Amino acid sequence: MDDSSSPIYIDNAATSFPKPPWVAEAMHRLIRDISLSPGRSAHRFSLAASRVIFEARELVAGFFGCPNSSRVVFTSNVTEALNVGIFGLLSPGDHVLTTGMEHNSVMRPLRHLEKTRGITLEILATDSTGAIDSDDIPKRLNAKTRLIIINHVSNVTGTVADLAAIGSRKGGALLMVDAAQSAGVFPLDMEAMSIDFLAFTGHKGLFGPTGTGGFLLRQGIMAQPLTMGGTGSNSEAEEQPQLMPDCFESGTPNTLGIGGLAAGLEFITKIGRETIRHHEDHLTRLLLEGLSQIKGVTVHGPSATANRGSAVSLTMTGRSVADLAFLLDRQHGIMARAGLHCAPAAHRSISTFPQGTLRLSPGFFNTDAEILTVLAALDQISAGS
Numbered sequence: 001m002d003d004s005s006s007p008i009y010i011d012n013a014a015t016s017f018p019k020p021p022w023v024a025e026a027m028h029r030l031i032r033d034i035s036l037s038p039g040r041s042a043h044r045f046s047l048a049a050s051r052v053i054f055e056a057r058e059l060v061a062g063f064f065g066c067p068n069s070s071r072v073v074f075t076s077n078v079t080e081a082l083n084v085g086i087f088g089l090l091s092p093g094d095h096v097l098t099t100g101m102e103h104n105s106v107m108r109p110l111r112h113l114e115k116t117r118g119i120t121l122e123i124l125a126t127d128s129t130g131a132i133d134s135d136d137i138p139k140r141l142n143a144k145t146r147l148i149i150i151n152h153v154s155n156v157t158g159t160v161a162d163l164a165a166i167g168s169r170k171g172g173a174l175l176m177v178d179a180a181q182s183a184g185v186f187p188l189d190m191e192a193m194s195i196d197f198l199a200f201t202g203h204k205g206l207f208g209p210t211g212t213g214g215f216l217l218r219q220g221i222m223a224q225p226l227t228m229g230g231t232g233s234n235s236e237a238e239e240q241p242q243l244m245p246d247c248f249e250s251g252t253p254n255t256l257g258i259g260g261l262a263a264g265l266e267f268i269t270k271i272g273r274e275t276i277r278h279h280e281d282h283l284t285r286l287l288l289e290g291l292s293q294i295k296g297v298t299v300h301g302p303s304a305t306a307n308r309g310s311a312v313s314l315t316m317t318g319r320s321v322a323d324l325a326f327l328l329d330r331q332h333g334i335m336a337r338a339g340l341h342c343a344p345a346a347h348r349s350i351s352t353f354p355q356g357t358l359r360l361s362p363g364f365f366n367t368d369a370e371i372l373t374v375l376a377a378l379d380q381i382s383a384g385s
């Protein structure tokens with residue numbers, strides 16, 4: 001790599017980079033100006049911290065079409081949010097329907113409960129692009145089906161699940177959505193899509209810092225909390241309070257991160273989610289068109305350039321994916337990810353297990369020129385030069 005050229009980050013499915021300066025500035029003001037411990041004391045710093053959390057909750061509720069912000073719970077990432085939902089909603093004997101495209105944040109807790117709590121797990125088959133047929137769902141529901149868990153947009157292939165179609169076929173089951181890759185980019189509306197539990201992470205498409213995420217739980221549904229402790233509310237009781245969201249938020253929260261997440265949401269609102277989606281779509285199309293011209297490259301996942309997420313998985317004849325990522329980084333200054341992307345089930349579904357794929361995932365801050373540089377680098381690697 002020529003030392004004078006800037007490195008290119010194309011690993012936004014792992015975490016978005018860069019974050020908008022707006023987010024860093026908001027976080028800098030917060031850590032400089034207030035003490036960040038909300039709901040514990042009555043002094044002005046504590047009240048200011050409570051306001052930061054309350055305003056973030058309101059923003060998240062509005063963003064995801066949830067009518068009541070007290071149904072928004074903050075966690076440290078989507079993995080924790082999904083674990084709270086999976087452990088907190090399932091009882092022995094429950095039947096769970098999920099897909100062959102899930103991340104280990106879903107598969108590992110489910111496999112654990114299959115062994116230890118006697119739940120039964122049924123995996124909806126996908127086609128070779130990772131798509132499920134939502135008409136399959138009603139055929140597989142039974143009286144014990146408690147949860148349907150769906151990855152909205154695949155972190156491996158960019159395949160999009162049709163949540164509205166799934167929501168209208170869920171029968172008496174609850175619909176849990178892993179929105180790790182879609183939040184901030186794709187439309188997500190709890191009401192319109194009949195979502196009961198929406199889990200999101202803060203550090204990807206929402207432009208917040210790592211250590212942030214959460215879930216939204218439909219009114220009228222309750223789950224067992226995973227952690228208990230001080231909430232700043234009902235301090236006279238030695239039992240965990242029942243009220244939302246306190247029952248799920250024990251311990252001093254990540255006020256700084258949550259403030260950063262709120263700034264990320266404000267940034268998206270200012271730019272417009274559609275504008276972000278449009279730019280990512282444009283870059284993904286440019287990438288896919290270029291990849292189709294490179295000798296030995298196979299793209300795994302949807303061949304269509306529209307209605308897909310920006311994660312693009314590929315393999316190249318004669319090169320391991322680890323080699324590809326290494327050469328891109330060391331010789332061309334291009335940061336991408338190789339392997340199974342914490343989603344072995346998805347790779348089994350698209351027949352790329354166990355070797356995995358090289359994943360390129362453009363984000364809002366990538367440019368056309370960067371995509372062309374990535375394509376030229378892959379072309380060089382393919383030509384063996």
Ligand SMILES: Cc1ncc(COP(=O)(O)O)c(C=O)c1O
Nearest residue numbers: 077078079103105155178180201
């Ligand atoms: C679909 C999906 N689910 C879950 C996760 C886990 O996200 P986090 O590490 O923020 O909990 C990711 C992140 O890679 C993901 O892409």
